[in-house]
Amino acid sequence: MDIGLQAITVVDLVSAVAESLRVDRPAGGVICTHLVTATTADAAAWIAAREGEGTELMWSHPAGSGTDSLVAAALSAVDTAGSGELSRLRVPRIGEVVVLAPAELPGTGPSGALRLLALAKRKGFTDDDIELLTGCLPALTLMLAQVVATSERQRRAAARVEAARELGLSERELEVLQLLSQGLLATSIASRLALSPRTVHKHLGNIYFKLGVHDRLVAVKVAIAHGLVSPDGVAPGVG
Incomplete structure (x- = not known):
């Protein structure tokens, strides 16, 4: 050639x-x-x-x-x-x-x-x-x-979406959960995703309900256990 x-x-x-x-x-x-x-x-x-x-x-x-x-x-x-x-x-x-x-x-x-x-x-x-x-x-x-x-x-990422789907979580709820695991508050999550704080709080309520938990710490632990978030990306004191 x-x-x-x-x-x-x-x-x-x-x-x-x-x-x-x-x-x-x-x-x-x-x-x-x-x-x-x-x-x-x-x-x-x-x-x-x-x-x-x-x-x-x-x-x-x-x-x-x-x-x-x-x-x-x-x-x-x-x-x-x-x-x-x-x-x-x-x-x-x-x-x-x-x-x-x-x-x-x-x-x-x-x-x-x-x-x-x-x-x-x-x-x-x-x-x-x-x-x-x-x-x-x-x-x-x-x-x-x-x-x-x-x-x-x-x-x-595809594996996390599939794992979230099996738990009844939408892709948006997965995004909120991942940012939650990084230590972001609802207002920061809202800013990052271009949502209103009210919408983020609604997503958080849905996430807690679907995971059967009542707070951030337990939600993140459950998320890690199901492969929804990477342990390496979890903020200290969150998961």
Whole structure:
């Protein structure tokens, strides 16, 4: 591949990921989409491998397609080569698979959440494809810490919303509860959320009722127990 074209592709990838991070959106799908387009791959998967939790398919192309074989191939390749490498292998029915496993840079982790990019192409990847993907690996490595941090933060936020829903709390009530755990008073919460103090007090009443408590301290303890707020963000003397 022409070195100029390769450089443009890498710069476009970095720019797209940077924009995704700027607006606080997961960047895994952006990475996959760009590299599928650049290599004309038939399928792709962005995979999270978390310590003690197994693996999670974060994004796939085509969306909703069966990717079990691709994920299994990616994990097998990493077990053999380790992170920071580009691996190639043949897999029955899906063709050649290339796995990129960006390593965590010293001082940025460990996050306990390895990311793998797996691409599949029935006809096999060309030398130009491999040269391009190899050239993208350093850029992915540099961006990995922030990509993972954004993705994991959003994952935790989604888990809190789901936990709140199971307790009958709305997303607004969850927001109020999280600010309450940080030690904010009703007037400060109102200012932060652009609400009236009266509305905040109404939300607090609903929160206490749904959690079966009568004050701030117990509400925060219950919230921590159910994963609605992070213990690290609780103000001293509150939780």
